Amino acid sequence: MQHIQSEPRTAAWAVIIGILFIAANLRAPLTSVGPLIGLIRDHMHISNTLAGMITTLPLLAFAIFSPFVPRLGRKLGIELMILVSVVFLTIGIMLRSLSGMIPLYLGTAILGLSIAVCNVLLPSLIKREFPQRMGLMTGLYSISMNLFGAAASGISVPLATGLGLGWEGALGVWGILSFISILGWLPHLKRSTAGAVDTQSQVSGKHVNLWRSALAWQVTMFMGLQSMVFYVIIAWLPEILKQQGISADQSGLLLSVMQLALLPFTFIVPVIAGRMRNQRLLVTFTFGLLLSGTLGLLYGSSGLIVLWIIILGIGGGFAFGLAMMFFGLRTENAHQAAELSGMAQSVGYLLAAIGPTMFGYLHDITGGWTLPLWILVGASVLLFIFGLGAGRDRYVIIDK
Numbered sequence: 119m120q121h122i123q124s125e126p127r128t129a130a131w132a133v134i135i136g137i138l139f140i141a142a143n144l145r146a147p148l149t150s151v152g153p154l155i156g157l158i159r160d161h162m163h164i165s166n167t168l169a170g171m172i173t174t175l176p177l178l179a180f181a182i183f184s185p186f187v188p189r190l191g192r193k194l195g196i197e198l199m200i201l202v203s204v205v206f207l208t209i210g211i212m213l214r215s216l217s218g219m220i221p222l223y224l225g226t227a228i229l230g231l232s233i234a235v236c237n238v239l240l241p242s243l244i245k246r247e248f249p250q251r252m253g254l255m256t257g258l259y260s261i262s263m264n265l266f267g268a269a270a271s272g273i274s275v276p277l278a279t280g281l282g283l284g285w286e287g288a289l290g291v292w293g294i295l296s297f298i299s300i301l302g303w304l305p306h307l308k309r310s311t312a313g314a315v316d317t318q319s320q321v322s323g324k325h326v327n328l329w330r331s332a333l334a335w336q337v338t339m340f341m342g343l344q345s346m347v348f349y350v351i352i353a354w355l356p357e358i359l360k361q362q363g364i365s366a367d368q369s370g371l372l373l374s375v376m377q378l379a380l381l382p383f384t385f386i387v388p389v390i391a392g393r394m395r396n397q398r399l400l401v402t403f404t405f406g407l408l409l410s411g412t413l414g415l416l417y418g419s420s421g422l423i424v425l426w427i428i429i430l431g432i433g434g435g436f437a438f439g440l441a442m443m444f445f446g447l448r449t450e451n452a453h454q455a456a457e458l459s460g461m462a463q464s465v466g467y468l469l470a471a472i473g474p475t476m477f478g479y480l481h482d483i484t485g486g487w488t489l490p491l492w493i494l495v496g497a498s499v500l501l502f503i504f505g506l507g508a509g510r511d512r513y514v515i516i517d518k
Contacts, residue, residue, distance in 0.1 A: 404502075
């Protein structure tokens with residue numbers, strides 16, 4: 119009897135470990151690029167615009183491919199789709215780390231498409247496998263993704279220059295992690311067919327067009343706005359701080375501080391959100407934190423700059439944790455979660471791709487950061503409005 123009980127427990131732990139390894143690959147291949155962009159640009163002799171495309175291309179891949187992922191997941195099974203995507207992720211990382219323009223951009227596009235699959239399907243898998251522990255699992259998945267993302271930002275330059283790997287080696291090293299993830303995910307393949315059948319049976323006779331659902335659009339806009347705010351801050355915070363008289367080294371350090379401040383809340387917020395009937399109070403806290411941090415950058419004392427950065431980081435952690443939870447909380451089954459995740463991430467990453475460019479353009483035409491930062495204030499207000507709708511205790515099926 120003990121053996122029978124321990125077998126499902128062992129299987130559950132195997133799924134948890136597999137999810138954490140897959141999640142570890144979803145940010146690191148992207149965040150490792152930023153610190154190396156200057157080295158890549160100089161070595162490849164490309165313009166700043168082309169160098170910027172290395173960061174923008176994966177976000178565009180997320181936006182374009184995400185809506186098609188749920189259908190592929192239903193056809194092939196979630197586990198098989200995740201395995202195929204991580205295989206292609208490894209190929210993309212290896213290709214990108216070869217010298218040459220074509221391998222660089224082709225590899226970047228392939229890894230962007232691969233990450234899009236996991237971005238969409240992992241929340242659905244968590245909804246299916248851990249319906250009673252969704253907050254805890256979403257928190258673990260989020261912290262794995264963000265922890266490795268922050269680590270990749272920090273060690274890229276030391277790997278490239280300190281260890282002499284060059285930018286190619288510093289980008290290619292993440293292929294080791296994705297290859298290990300392939301080996302860890304292989305045992306889950308036998309569940310793939312069953313998973314696909316279960317998902318189909320869950321939704322027979324209950325089809326809903328999410329693109330016509332008011333609640334789905336509220337979740338989507340919340341996801342999109344938090345993505346835009348995050349990627350704008352990641353792209354431009356060091357430049358904003360430099361204009362305030364902070365050195366390049368210190369501004370880079372403060373960007374790391376912001377990402378570290380974000381980390382614990384990407385775990386804590388989903389756990390709390392999963393225990394609440396509605397999440398409107400958490401949405402209000404998110405708005406207050408993002409608003410305070412942005413206004414602090416605009417008008418606060420420069421002596422308190424670390425405080426404003428930490429507040430922004432905590433606000434970002436709240437926003438990201440809630441966005442990930444809404445996919446499961448606002449849907450009735452794994453199929454709907456995948457559909458909502460695909461829709462929200464498509465629109466979300468399109469905003470994320472446009473945001474930093476728009477922010478930089480506004481800075482160019484005004485010569486300062488006041489107007490761009492007020493755009494962030496406006497984005498925080500919209501995040502609050504859509505978040506109040508997304509935080510209601512309802513399912514998307516209701517909003518036909």
